[in-house]
Amino acid sequence: MLSLRQLYHLLGTLILFFALFSGSWFLWLLGTSFFALYAMRRWWLTKLPQLVTVSWEADQSRVMPGTPVQILLTLVNRSWLPLPLTRLQFSLPEHVHIEGADSVTVSQKRAIAELWLSVPRKSQVERSLTLIPSQRGVIWLSELQGEALDPFGGDGCPMVLPMPFSLLVYPAILPLPSFSLGETEAVGNRLSRQRTQDDPTFLRGLRPYAAGDRLRSIDWKASAKTSELQTRQYEYTARASWRIVGHILPSYEPTLMRFNDAVNERTISCLAALATRCRQEGLSYELLLNVRFRGKEHFDLPKGSGKKHYVQAMTQLARLSQYIPTSLPLLLRRLEHSREKEALLIVTPRMDDFIRESMQRLLRRGHTVLLMDVSGERPVYQQIAVASPPAGKGGVAR
Amino acid sequence: MNRRMLWRWMAIFWLEALMAAGLLSLFGYLATRFWPMLAFSAAAAGLLGLGAWLYQGGGRSMWIHLLLYPLIAFAGIAAYLGFDSWIAALAIAGAFYWRIHTIVTMRLYHFDLLRRFGLATLIFLASLIYQALYVSLSESTTGVSDLFGMLSVLLLTYLITSEGEFLTREKPAGLSVPAALRLRIAAELGQIKLVGLAAYLAIVSALLFAGSVLWSLVKNPLGSLLFTVFAPLLALIEQWINQLAQILSKDQRIDLVTGNDGQPGNTIDHGMSGQEETLFSLLQPYLIALIVLGFAIWLGRKMWQRRYPAGMPVEQAHSAGASGRISPVEAQGKAGSGLGGMVQSFMERFSAPKDDQARYLYYQFLRYMKAQGMPMQKDETSQEFLLRIGQKWGNDRRFALISQITDLYHRHRYQQQALSKEELAHLESCFQALKNG
Structure with missing residues (x-):
C-alpha cells in the first residue's frame, strides 16, 4: 500500500508527464496540485506546534490521597484554520480517577484519558477536569498527544503538545492505636541553662511581635516581607524528642518469592500518621529510614518540629520510590552509641531475631524503645522490655 | 446503524x-x-x-x-x-x-x-x-x-x-458539538479552502504563464540546436533501416514467412515512398506504449521490493539468535577422515561451545540433576529449582555446590558483564566436584 506521499508524487509525476507531451494547461495545474498539497501538509505539520498550544492549571500541587484536584485545560488555536474535533490524549497512573474527560480507559496500569475539542480559528476553548489520586507519589505529565484535522487529504495531523505538570500526593494517614508518647522518659529532661523555649540552635517558626520580645529575636527579613515585625520561635529544650525509625523491606525478596509493596505502603502510612501526631502535639522528632539516600546508608531527616519540618517529612515519604533498602540492625547499632538516652519508636512489618536482638541491646544501654508492628492490616503497639537473661549453669536462684 | x-x-x-x-x-x-x-x-x-x-x-x-x-x-x-x-x-x-x-x-x-x-x-x-x-x-x-x-x-x-x-x-457516546459551533467551523473551513484554491490557481497559473513565455523564447534556439546535433544520427539510422529493408526484400524466405508469394509486400521501404507519414509518427504509439510499459515494470519492481525487502531474513535470524535459547551443540570444524576424525567430531559434539560456556555448563548440570531423579520443571525458574533442591538436600554438601553453580549462572545470565575466566573455571570445578560426588 502506497503512503500518501508516494501516491501524491506518483499521480503528480504521471499527470505532469502527460502535460509535458500535451501542453494542456489543466494537466499542468492538476499535476502541480499534488506536489503542492504534500508540500503544504509538511509545512502545516511543522507549524502546528507553534500555532496550537495547550495550558494546564491546577488549583493544588500537593494533596492527600482522595482529594480532588480541579484542572483547567485550555487549547489555544492561533491559526487561520479551524480545528474541529481535535483529539487530546494523556495518561496518568492507574490509581488516579479522572472526571470530566470524554473517554477514560485503563490499559497497562495507566489511565488513558481522551478529550475531543472543537476550536474555531483564532480562538481558544477550555475544559474542566478533576483528578482524584488514591495513592501516594508524584504524578507528573510532560506532554499531551493530539491529533487534528488534515485539510490536505492525509490521515490526521499528529501533534505533541508540551505541558509540564506535577502533583505530589502525600501518603495516607493510617489510624494509629492508642499509645502514649508523653509518659515515656525522653530527651530533654536535663534542662539547659537557657530558658526552656530559647534554644536558638533550631528555629521552629515565626510569630507576630509581642511586647517584651528581645530585639535579637526579630527576623528582619520576614518583617520586611510581611511589613510587620516577626519574632523567631525557637525549639523547646525540655520537650520530648523522638527518633522514629522506619523499617522498609525490599520490594521483592527472591528467596521468599514475596512482593512487599503493600507492606511498605503500610509502613510509610504509619510513619506519616506518626509525623502527623507529633505535629499535632508539638513534639520534635527525627525520622530515620533504612534506605539508601544521596550516597548515605540510611535516610535521616534531622530533628525538628513545626509545619516546615512536617511538610518536609511528608514530602520525603511521598517521594519514596525506587529505593534500595539497607540493614535495619546496622542502623539500630549506630543509634546504640548515642551519648544521650534516646526514645525510639520503631515501625516495622517484620520482627526477626536480628531486630529483636538489636532492640534488646538498645534497652540494655538505657534507651527507650516502642514498637509499632505493621505486619497486619492495623498497626499494633508494643512496649519492649529488657529480656531476662537465661539462668547460667550451676547458678542458684536465691 | x-x-x-x-x-x-x-x-x-x-x-x-x-x-x-x-x-x-x-x-x-x-x-x-x-x-x-x-x-x-x-x-x-x-x-x-x-x-x-x-x-x-x-x-x-x-x-x-x-x-x-x-x-x-x-x-x-x-x-x-x-x-x-x-x-x-x-x-x-x-x-x-x-x-x-x-x-x-x-x-x-x-x-x-x-x-x-x-x-x-x-x-x-x-x-x-x-x-x-x-x-x-x-x-x-x-x-x-x-x-x-x-x-x-x-x-x-x-x-x-x-x-x-x-x-x-x-467517539464516545454522548459526545456532541453544538449546531452553531458546527456551522461556524464548517463556514470557516469552506472559506479557507476557497481562498486557498483561488490563491493556488492564481499563483500557479502566473508561474506557468511565465514559464510558457520563457519556453517560447528558448524553444526555437533549442530546437535548432537539437536538430543540428541529432539530425545526422537519425538520418544514419534511417539509411540503415532502408538498407535492411532492401536486403530483406531480396530474400525469398521472407516472402514465404509473410505469405506474399513472391509479390512485393508492404515493407517499410516500399511503403515509405508512397506515404506522407514519417517513421517517427508511425512508431510513436509503440514508443509511448513501450515507455508506459517500462514505467509500469519499474513501478511494479519498486512495489515488490518495498513489500519484500531483501534484509528481512537476516534480521529475523539476528532476532532469533538474541533470544538466548539453549540449543544443541553443533559440530565445530570439519570432521577429519577415518576413525580419528569420527572420534574428534564425537568429542567436539559434547565440548562446551566457546561462545557460551556458562550456559552449556548449566545445561549439563540440569541433565545431571535429571539423571539424579530431580528434573527441572518446565514452569520452574532456576531460583525455584534451587529452593526445591534445598528442601530435599538442605544440609548436603552437594547443595552448597549447587548454590554456587546457580549463583554463577544467575550472574552470567542477568548481569551486564560476562563471567571472568576464573569464575568460569570455578563454575566448571563446582560441576565436576558435584559429578564426582
Missing part, C-alpha cells in the same frame, strides 16, 4: 462509483461525457447507499433485509437497459452485491479512501490516454475536457471525504 456509519459508507461508495464510471467509459459502455458520468456515479452511489441501509436494516428486520435482493435485480435490469449487454448487467449486479456486502462488514480507515482515490485517478488517466491517442484519430470530438472535469471532481471530493472520515471516526 447511525448517521456516522452511513456517511462513512457513502464516502467509500462515492469513490467506487467514480471508479466504476471510469471503467465503463474506458470499455465503451458509458459515454465519455462529464454529465453522464457524474449522473451515473451519483446514481450508483445512491443505490449502493440504499443497498447498505437495507443490508444493515436486516439486523432489525428480516423483511427489510430481503428487500435488498429486488434492489440488486433492479440494478441488473437497469444496467441491461442502459448498456444493452447482459454481460455488463450480470457483472454490475454481482459487483453491486459484492461491494455492499464487503463495505458494510468491514471497518473503514483512511487508507481505504486513499487506495480508492488512487485507483480511480489511474483509471481516469488511462481513459485520458485512450481518448487522446486513439479516439482523437478516429473521431472529431474527444472526451478529454470531460475527463478533466471528472478528475477535478475526484480530487475535490477526495479532500472532502478525507476530512469527513476524520470527523466521523468512532
